[in-house]
Amino acid sequence: MKNYLLIIFLFCTSSTFAQKLTVSGKVTDPKGDVLPGATVLEKGTNNGVSSDAAGTYTITCRADNPVLVISFVGFQNAEIPVNGQTTINVTLENATELQEVNIVGSRNLNRSVTDSPSPIDLIDIKDVTTKTGQLDLNQLLQFAAPSFNSNRQTGSDGADHVDPATLRGLGPDQTLVLINGKRRHQSALINLFGTRGRGNTGTDLNAIPAAAIERIEILRDGAAAQYGSDAIAGVINIVLKTSANEFTGNINYGAYSAKYRFDDQKFDGGNFNINGNYGFRIGKGGFLNLTADYNYRGHTQRANVATNVEELSRREFGDPQVQNTSFYANSKIPVSPNAHVYVFGGLNLRKGDAYAWTRFADSPRNIPSLYPNGFDPIITSDITDGSVAAGIRGKWKGWDVDLGSVFGSNTFHYGVRNTLNTSLGPQSPTSFDAGGFQLQQNVTGLHFSRLFQETLQGLNIAFGAEFRSENYQIFAGEEASYRNYDPTRPGGSQGFPGYQPGDVVNEGRTNLGIYFDTEADITKAFMIGAALRFENYSDFGSTLNGKISSRLKLGNNFTVRGTVSTGFRAPSLAQIYFNSTFTNFVEGQPVEVLLSRNESPVTRKLGIPKLKQETSRNASLGFTGRFGSGFSLTVDGYYVKIQDRVVLTGAFTADDPDIGADLQELNVGQAQFFTNAVTTSTRGVDIILANGSAVGRGRLNTTLAANFNKLTVDEVKTNARLAGKEDTYFDLRERKFVEASAPPSKINLTLDYGLDRWNFVVRAVRFGEITLADYDYQLNVYKPRVTTDFSVGYKIAKNVNLIVGGSNIFNVYPNRFNPTLTESGGAWDPVQMGTNGAYWYGKLNLRF
Structure with missing residues (x-):
């Protein structure tokens, strides 16, 4: 990494281009407040500056006919031709006003x-996506947002196909996902084995290309x-593209260095992606934006990590092979001026x-004549994952009104191949339809919002209602996939x-x-907000929750903010109704279990x-500050x-002495x-430092983002019949799975340097130490690790850009443990840094 920093230092010492025209001005918002730290770039170059504490800037343009691009987070970009002017003052419009998509966290469109x-x-x-190696949404956010x-997963049944994801180390089902501000349906999958978020459902972010x-x-x-x-x-709000009369496309390919394999193959896990996006204009201000995306990800093989043959519990261990094909559309069709x-x-x-899991040749679950x-x-x-939302949005008697409905469906169908039903003997088929499950959701909502600009310094009132219906189904597989035809042998499809x-x-x-x-700007500096929500579920009743928030500006450069709230999460239909009889592996031995x-x-x-x-109680307190022309600091506890x-x-x-007789009476060997x-309880802090400045002839953007997080299990409650059995009810292994949903610290340092047609990115991510427990209830301590990414981009032509690089370029792996005792059956259980090594x-x- 020192070499890459040296490259950037050499660029810092480079001489600047000859000066041609100097332009100065001030950047403000629609209320007239200055915007310190706004980026002012000369279009088509990396020549740029940031506005200072007073919102002013000075830039020396180099092109013959320069155009300035002024941007600030949360505002619409402005493009202004210089046309020989030496003073240009700019007022940036709120992005939400122009795109009519709420910035999450506030219903005030202003x-x-x-x-x-x-x-x-x-x-x-x-x-x-143009500067890093990750392709799917979960991995993009994993390395871009410290709290995500x-x-x-591998060896985790359904979770191998749908990656669980969390915010601030809480459960996958405790984060709400929106698309264009509308509730997204969850996956039908409930996580069961070898995975974070065990017992949780979640949203499949990788179904969205x-x-x-446009932004998240x-x-x-x-x-x-x-x-x-x-x-x-x-909340994660995904905002779809709205561009028109522009084509963007990407062709991507990468593969992992195959450090741990039986053979001499140097690379595996090949990842190919091709996509295209184009938008059409519809009337005045309308559009239709279309996307097609195909992604293929191959298997990785990381089974050959055991210290001796006896410790090898699986011959095949690594990422699953996945093919993703997606089609998405986003449209806005004007029907009247309002x-x-x-x-x-x-x-x-x-x-x-x-x-x-491998069934070895001498396993009683094998038929040697089929698999010697x-x-x-x-x-x-x-x-199959699909959704469609439709509605009408507009102005009515001064109110912003949105009436719409969104339907979503997720169907997960299992199959098993390269297998057998042992109880059928040598006549057994080797592939089966194993059935699956489906979740469907429909949400219809009516929302009103209005800003009373003359009340105080601005009073926004919003109210509305939503009606949601959900349906959950489990459908059976073919008979041979579950039936036992010979009680002396294991039945059902193996695997x-x-x-x-x-x-x-x-x-x-x-x-x-x-x-x-409601949100009220008491003064231009002091804002206070409150929210109240009542919900009634047909299956478990009603709940009422509230939130109070406030923000105080101490000058133009420093803001203090905080919130307190209560929350709730209804148990998912899968948690209420899921049931299955399956084979679990404990210390490499199969055990039949009923999940009731x-x-x-x-x-x-x-x-x-x-x-x-x-139910939850939440509190946050933090501040944001800007220092100098381009440096900002955000801290939120x-x-x-x-x-x-x-x-x-x-x-x-x-065989439990207290409840075993009850289970035997019901013909159940094991039950969950x-x-x-x-x-x-979860305590933590998010820290983000960012700086953008001209360095040499280019521009260097530096970001240091960190999350420090600690989750503790305060209490485990059993019922009267199971009192004293807390170690089974929620044992050490389950406790460690919950505590390891996020590392205690994740720190991301990114250096992004642009020079003429070139762009260089160096990113280092440090994952803190986490601890899991194996099947012998011994602690597996995964020491802190740093992964380093590097990429080089070159603009071949005005509309063509080439990027080459690597993720985890120093081929760093987690600590290794005994595969016969880990949950996954490999040398590692899945951890946040990944287990595949370097990716090139x-x-x-x-872009046309």
């Missing part, structure tokens, strides 16, 4: 991200009182192959037994939410209560206490279930 009382990350996807974490996205807004604050259930940890219709949505088709050397079952997925007719469910519920949200739905005969017999909502968290218990066995068992790539970006 409030920018810098004006918000809550911390918000604004991520320009075009900038991230996502793990690639990055090529369709991450609200790092509890927002259940504003947006409803699931927003305990925060109203327009919007329609957006997309379809994602995914096929995956993931390695299951044993076999490695492959779990296949066929996932993943199919869902049985007794597992089939078709359940639904409805929800009505009503909210009131809530309010089943097993849970009733054991006195497990009906699932209820999780937070506290989140969650009661009655839904978890998946450990397995209770039929979902229950509100845990209270947790090339990208070609086109």
Whole structure:
């Protein structure tokens, strides 16, 4: 890394171009407040400056006919031809006013991200995708936002195909995802094995192609009182592209250095992506923007890491093979001077192959005549994810009104190949349809918002209602995938037994939410806001939650902000109704387990209560400051206490002295279930430092972003029948999984230097130490690691850009442990830094 920093230093000492025309001016917002730290660039070059504390700037232009591009986070960019002028004052319009898409965290259409009382990350996807190696959305955010974490899974059944993701180390189902401000449906998958967020459902972000996205807004604050259930940890709002008469396309390819393989192959996990985006204008101010995206990701092989042959528990271990095909559209159709219709949505088709645990040749689950050397079952997925939103938005008697509906569906269909049903003997098929599940959601909402500019310094009132219906289904696989035809032998398809007719469910519920949200600028410096939301669920009842927020500007350069709120999360339909009989591996040995739905005969017999909502108390306090012309600092501390968290218990066995007889009476050998068992507290701080300045003939943007996070399990509650069995109810291994949802620290340092046609990026990410427990309940300590990325971009032509680079270029891996004792069966359990080593790539970006 020292060599890369030396390159940047050499550029710093380079001479500047000859001066041609000097332009000065001031940058302000629509209220007349100055914008310190606004970026002023000469279009088509890396020549730029930042406005100072008074909002003023001075730039020396080099082109014959220069055009200035002025930008500031949360505002619409302005392009101004110089035309010989030496003084140009600029007023930037709020991005939300022009795009009519709320910046998450506020329903005031006149409030920018810098004006918000809550911390918000604004991520320009075009900038991230053209300068880094990651292609799917989870991994892009994993390395761009310190409070966001996502793990690639292996040996985790369905989670191998749908990456779980978290904010601030909370559960995947405790973050609400919006698209263009509308609630996104979750995945039908519930995470069960070898994964963070065990027992949780979540949203499949990788079903949304990055090529369709303009920006992502991450609200790092509890927002259940504003947006409803699931927003305990925060909100991710994905804003789709609105461009017209412009084509953008990308061709990407990369592969991993194959450090751990049986053979001599040097690279694996090849990742190919091609996408295109184009927009059409419709009437005055309307558009239709279309995206097509195809991504193929190959297997990686990391099984050959054991210290001796006896420790090798799996012959195939690594990333699954995945093919993603996506089509997305975003449109705005004017119907009158004051109203327009919007329609957006997309379809994602995914096929995956993931390695299951090896059945060796001498295993009682093998048929030697079919597999003389044993076999490695492959779990296949066929996932269809689609959504469509439509509505009308406009002005009515001074109010901004939005009436719309969004429908989403996620279907996950399992298959198993390279396998057998042992109880069928040598006649067994070697592939099976194993069934699956589906989740559908429809949300219809009516929203009103209005800014009373003459009241105080501005009073915004918003209110509305949403009606949501959900349906969850489990469908059975073919008979041979689950049936036992010979009681002396294991039955069902090895690797993943199919869902049985007794597992089939078709359940639904409805929800009505009503909210009131107000923000008042008492003075130009002091703002206070309040939100209240009532929700009624057809299956568990009503809840009322509130939020108070405030922001105080201490001059033009320093702002203090804070919030307090309560929150809730309704148990998902999958947590209430999911049930299955499956094979789990404990210390390499197969064990048959019943995962019993809530309010089943097993849970009733054991006195497990009906699932209820999780509740939270959130608080945040922070400040933002600007120092000099281009340096900014943001610090936000937070506290989140969650009661009655839904978890998946450990397995209770039929030989238990207290409840074993009850399980035997129900013909159950082992049983697990979902229950509100845990209270947790999370404390942390987010720190972001950013600086942009001219260096030599180019421009250097430096960002240091860090998240420090600590989650503690405060209490484990059992019922009267299971009192004293807390170590099974929520044991050490489960506790460590929850605590390791985020590393205690993640620090990201990025240096981005542009010079004429060249661009150089160096990024170092430090992942803090995390601790997991193996099947012997020994602690596996994953020491801190630093991954280093480097890329070089060159503008071949005005509309063509080539980037080559590497992620984790020093081939850093986590600590290694005994594969027979880890949850995944490999030398590592999935951790945030990844387990594949160095990744090398090339990208070609086109824009016409």
